[in-house]
Amino acid sequence: MRSLLLSLLLFPALAMAQNEAPLSLDQAEKLWQAHSREISLARTAVGGAAADLKTAGQIPNPDVSLNTLSISPWSGYGSGGWKDKKMDTQLRLDQTIERGGKRELRVKGAEARLEAARFDLDDTARQQRGALRYAYYNLRLAQEKLLLAKETAELYGKSSDAGRLRLKAGDIAPIDLSRLQIDKSRADSEARQAQAELEQAQLELAYLIGRDPETLYAADPWPALEEQALTQTPLDQRPDLEAARKRVAAAETDRDLARALKKRNVTLGVQYEHNLQNAPTNSYGIGFSVPLFAWHEYEGEIARAEADYDNARQQFERQQAQATGQVAQARSTLLSAQARYKRLEGGLLADAERVAKAAEFAYSKGAMGLMDLLDARRTLRQIQMEAASARADYAKALSDWQIQAEFRKNK
Numbered sequence: 001m002r003s004l005l006l007s008l009l010l011f012p013a014l015a016m017a018q019n020e021a022p023l024s025l026d027q028a029e030k031l032w033q034a035h036s037r038e039i040s041l042a043r044t045a046v047g048g049a050a051a052d053l054k055t056a057g058q059i060p061n062p063d064v065s066l067n068t069l070s071i072s073p074w075s076g077y078g079s080g081g082w083k084d085k086k087m088d089t090q091l092r093l094d095q096t097i098e099r100g101g102k103r104e105l106r107v108k109g110a111e112a113r114l115e116a117a118r119f120d121l122d123d124t125a126r127q128q129r130g131a132l133r134y135a136y137y138n139l140r141l142a143q144e145k146l147l148l149a150k151e152t153a154e155l156y157g158k159s160s161d162a163g164r165l166r167l168k169a170g171d172i173a174p175i176d177l178s179r180l181q182i183d184k185s186r187a188d189s190e191a192r193q194a195q196a197e198l199e200q201a202q203l204e205l206a207y208l209i210g211r212d213p214e215t216l217y218a219a220d221p222w223p224a225l226e227e228q229a230l231t232q233t234p235l236d237q238r239p240d241l242e243a244a245r246k247r248v249a250a251a252e253t254d255r256d257l258a259r260a261l262k263k264r265n266v267t268l269g270v271q272y273e274h275n276l277q278n279a280p281t282n283s284y285g286i287g288f289s290v291p292l293f294a295w296h297e298y299e300g301e302i303a304r305a306e307a308d309y310d311n312a313r314q315q316f317e318r319q320q321a322q323a324t325g326q327v328a329q330a331r332s333t334l335l336s337a338q339a340r341y342k343r344l345e346g347g348l349l350a351d352a353e354r355v356a357k358a359a360e361f362a363y364s365k366g367a368m369g370l371m372d373l374l375d376a377r378r379t380l381r382q383i384q385m386e387a388a389s390a391r392a393d394y395a396k397a398l399s400d401w402q403i404q405a406e407f408r409k410n411k
Contacts, residue, residue: 022219025136028209032132035210039128042121049110049117056106062095092271100263105256112250119246122239126403128208133399135205140218141392142198145385149191152381156184183374222391223398225341235323244316251305251312258305261298264290330400337390337397344387356380 033039069088160180167177199213206213235241271285359376 021215022217023211025133025218025220028132028136028205029129031209031211032128036125036128036208038124039121042117042124046114046117046121049114053107053110053114056110057103059103060096060098062093065092065094066090067092087276089274090271091273092269094267094269097266097268099265100260102257102260102263102265105253105260109250109253109257112246112253116243116246116250119239119243123243126239130399130403132205132208133403134396135201135208136218136220137392137395137399139198139201139205139216140220140222140395141388142194142201143218144388146191146194146198148381148384148388149187149194152377153184153187153191155377156180156187160184179374183377223395225338225345225394227338235320235327238323241316241319241323244312244319248309248312248316251309255302255305255309258298258302261301262293264293266290327404330397330404334394334397334401337394340390341394344383344390349383349387352380352383 067090069090160177164177167174202213202216205211205216205218267289269287269289271287273281273283273285275281275283356376356379
């Protein structure tokens with residue numbers, strides 16, 4: 001606990017020295033919501049699906065055609081204006097009438113895909129929220145590791161300085177000073193590695209929240225250890241499963257739409273004809289046309305739609321199985337992290353601190369050798385690092401479990 005309290009006291013000073021602004025997890029989440037590229041892309045997909053729905057409900061546009069016939073350069077065009085020329089002019093308007101409920105099926109499928117895109121947006125937000133918390137806790141852990149590494153390097157530096165004085169006084173052998181200097185060099189190297197890990201953690205968080213990485217400093221303490229009820233929201237409310245279910249519905253509708261292609265569309269037309277070949281004559285006409293299934297009856301399109309429907313069903317079943325495994329894994333990881341956290345905070349860390357303190361005192365009185373002192377220091381530092389990792393692992397496991405229950409739907 002002494003080391004933890006020291007870290008908490010030193011964090012603000014370190015942040016001010018590096019011109020870093022303390023950032024809480026709530027503040028990070030607000031910045032993430034405003035700057036998340038993944039959520040922005042998911043919203044764009046929703047907009048595209050909404051446009052597809054509008055397109056699906058549109059009636060086919062009519063076709064208009066103007067044809068001029070009976071043009072003969074040998075017999076002449078006749079005198080007078082254009083309307084007096086000896087030609088046959090036809091103006092025609094055609095409208096396709098869809099049969100088999102094709103338009104309704106297109107709309108139904110587009111609606112299902114739009115709902116799937118909205119659930120994808122929810123699931124993206126859920127997963128990215130988890131990624132944000134991971135990045136925040138990674139930064140918090142990197143900060144704590146750096147402080148421990150600097151504290152250790154400073155301790156070995158003081159010990160090395162004191163060792164040189166004791167060597168001059170004849171209190172220690174040259175080999176002991178060499179051992180102190182070796183451990184100091186190792187501690188300095190670990191401090192540089194911890195600094196590099198901190199910078200990497202800052203970059204990861206900066207990407208998610210759109211801030212300058214060099215100014216990022218995680219100020220929130222670790223989540224308090226507490227017994228979790230581990231109650232789980234039913235899996236059928238998970239947005240990724242809802243999205244998969246909607247895609248099954250869309251694929252089923254697409255299959256029905258492919259089958260509906262066998263229902264022939266009818267094209268109705270009306271025509272106005274102005275004929276000046278002999279006597280000026282105006283006439284009107286109507287007509288219709290239907291496609292002939294001479295070479296195929298859309299067997300390929302139907303088979304493809306059937307395959308897509310089977311694939312969508314299998315994808316949904318696969319995601320269901322994966323979701324069940326994810327929940328079980330999140331539960332197991334959280335329980336394991338709780339047990340590890342309790343073991344370290346329940347006495348192991350305090351015992352290591354007491355042993356190291358006693359070793360320092362004994363060495364200062366000449367009652368303990370240098371190797372035993374260095375071993376006690378290494379053990380303490382290892383336990384401190386493990387305790388920091390245990391806090392981070394518990395925070396991440398708790399976040400994972402909470403994310404499993406966050407099935408809020410964005411409107």
